[in-house]
Amino acid sequence: MKTFFNVQDIGDLKKALEEAKQVKENRFAWKKLGENKTIMLVFFNNSLRTRLSSQKAAQNLGMNTIVLNIGQESWKLETELGVVMDGDKSEHLREAIPVMASYCDIIGVRSFAGLTDREFDYAETILNQFIKYSGKPVISLESATVHPCQAFADLITIEEYKKTARPKVVLTWAPHPKSLPQAVPNSFAEWMNAADVDFVITHPHGYELDPKFAGNARIEYDQMKALEGADFVYAKNWSCPGVTNPEDYGKILSKDMGWTVDAAHMAVTNNAYFMHCLPVRRNMIVSDDVIDAPTSLVIPEAANREISAQVVMKRILEDLE
Ligand code: CP
Numbered sequence: 001m002k003t004f005f006n007v008q009d010i011g012d013l014k015k016a017l018e019e020a021k022q023v024k025e026n027r028f029a030w031k032k033l034g035e036n037k038t039i040m041l042v043f044f045n046n047s048l049r050t051r052l053s054s055q056k057a058a059q060n061l062g063m064n065t066i067v068l069n070i071g072q073e074s075w076k077l078e079t080e081l082g083v084v085m086d087g088d089k090s091e092h093l094r095e096a097i098p099v100m101a102s103y104c105d106i107i108g109v110r111s112f113a114g115l116t117d118r119e120f121d122y123a124e125t126i127l128n129q130f131i132k133y134s135g136k137p138v139i140s141l142e143s144a145t146v147h148p149c150q151a152f153a154d155l156i157t158i159e160e161y162k163k164t165a166r167p168k169v170v171l172t173w174a175p176h177p178k179s180l181p182q183a184v185p186n187s188f189a190e191w192m193n194a195a196d197v198d199f200v201i202t203h204p205h206g207y208e209l210d211p212k213f214a215g216n217a218r219i220e221y222d223q224m225k226a227l228e229g230a231d232f233v234y235a236k237n238w239s240c241p242g243v244t245n246p247e248d249y250g251k252i253l254s255k256d257m258g259w260t261v262d263a264a265h266m267a268v269t270n271n272a273y274f275m276h277c278l279p280v281r282r283n284m285i286v287s288d289d290v291i292d293a294p295t296s297l298v299i300p301e302a303a304n305r306e307i308s309a310q311v312v313m314k315r316i317l318e319d320l321e
Pocket of ligand 1: 277278279
């Protein structure tokens, strides 16, 4: 594996899930694989789970880890080519990436969407510069349009908790006070479309995900109707993807608190499990009683971030040998 970005990068999902199970059963079995190898984790944005789970996964595999917070511990980096660098950015990615790559064997990058320029974000301009100029395997730790480590952990969690062979999984938009990227719902949709589940997406009008990720998923604008009989409810906020109206890209089109997942929403499901990638705004995205219920999977889901990261790093290390 040279990059981890799309669901296709992991190959056969059944094999990947089997491998995740093996890793979870004995996460230290491949301790020799990463000996004398170094992974660099580059963060342009904040993180709790991704930062910790990636470091833990790398340590399980015997790797050294270097974590760099861009702009806080490093120089501020310019990301656009062809600009006159007379502002506060002291160094360009064009030099910084090959320098960082010279100190490591694998690079993980977190760089959120700016949400002002759809073309720049959806071209994955920053991640692609890492792929182009590092010459090293690159893992998206949530880039402008995708969060594959999260989606893989979500799929592992669904596999562990499902009670039927082909569960109904509903991705529901929920309100949030800030404008958020589409990376998590994009990847979740992409991975659910590839998995053996009955997948439905529900959101207010204007929040349609890019067809590249939504694929052939069923879209239901009536949230209650979408949730009927669901086995898993995956809540997430995202800003306008700008599919129907590019001028609205990154905007908040709705703060309708009627979309907050509460007991009334869960009551129409098939005693569904509740999922969210975290961090979550309580009583905006989900009511306290739903997230605190025994059917909430938010903690095991976060714990599985270590497993998804480890499978990805293990495969990359095996290919480096
Ligand atoms: N879910 C997730 O990626 O969490 P962090 O932003 O804390 O890494």
